[in-house]
Amino acid sequence: MAEALHVELVAADRTVWSGEATQISARTVDGDLGVLRGHQPLLSLLSPSVVEISGTNEKVIASVDGGFISVANDRVSVLAEHVWLGGEIDAAQARAELDEAKTAAGASAEFDPAVRLAQARVDAAAKAS
Numbered sequence: 001m002a003e004a005l006h007v008e009l010v011a012a013d014r015t016v017w018s019g020e021a022t023q024i025s026a027r028t029v030d031g032d033l034g035v036l037r038g039h040q041p042l043l044s045l046l047s048p049s050v051v052e053i054s055g056t057n058e059k060v061i062a063s064v065d066g067g068f069i070s071v072a073n074d075r076v077s078v079l080a081e082h083v084w085l086g087g088e089i090d091a092a093q094a095r096a097e098l099d100e101a102k103t104a105a106g107a108s109a110e111f112d113p114a115v116r117l118a119q120a121r122v123d124a125a126a127k128a129s
Contacts, residue, residue: 003037007053007076009062011083016062023054024076026069035071042071048117050086050124051078061086063124065117084121086128094121 004020024035027049033042046067053060067080098118105112 004056005035005037005074005076007055007078009051009053009060009078009083010080012081016083016085017053017060019055021053021055021060021076024052024078026051026064026078028069033069035076037074039071039074041073042069044069046078046080048113049120050127051083052127061124061128063089063117063120066113084124086124086126089121089125089128091122091125091129094118094125098122 004022005024007017007019007021007024008015009017022036026033027047028044029047030044033044046064046069048065049063051062051064063084063086064078064080065082067078070077070079098115098121101112101114101118102109105115109115
């Protein structure tokens with residue numbers, strides 16, 4: 001496919017997904033990012049969030065615990081210590097983890113990294129179902 005991005009979604013211990021895509025969206029520490037073919041080179045830090053990859057025949061939904069995104073020459077690499085595919089996340093367990101994280105964080109829950117990661121896992125599970 002001539003008008004595709006080559007995308008690699010990589011965790012510390014494995015390549016989670018690799019293939020051709022038309023679009024990828026992720027949340028960086030500077031805000032939401034959408035990448036299409038021809039995007040300018042970029043290296044940015046990811047926030048704990050949902051990453052969406054629109055492939056040629058599928059849509060991949062994943063949750064990352066932070067990491068990096070690199071874009072150059074229509075190649076996109078998403079690198080994180082942990083990556084969970086949305087379809088592999090137990091939604092009930094993710095909601096329970098979110099509730100626990102919010103309780104532990106108290107008043108600062110909105111800014112707590114554990115809450116953000118738990119919310120990303122809940123969101124990925126919901127979008128994948």
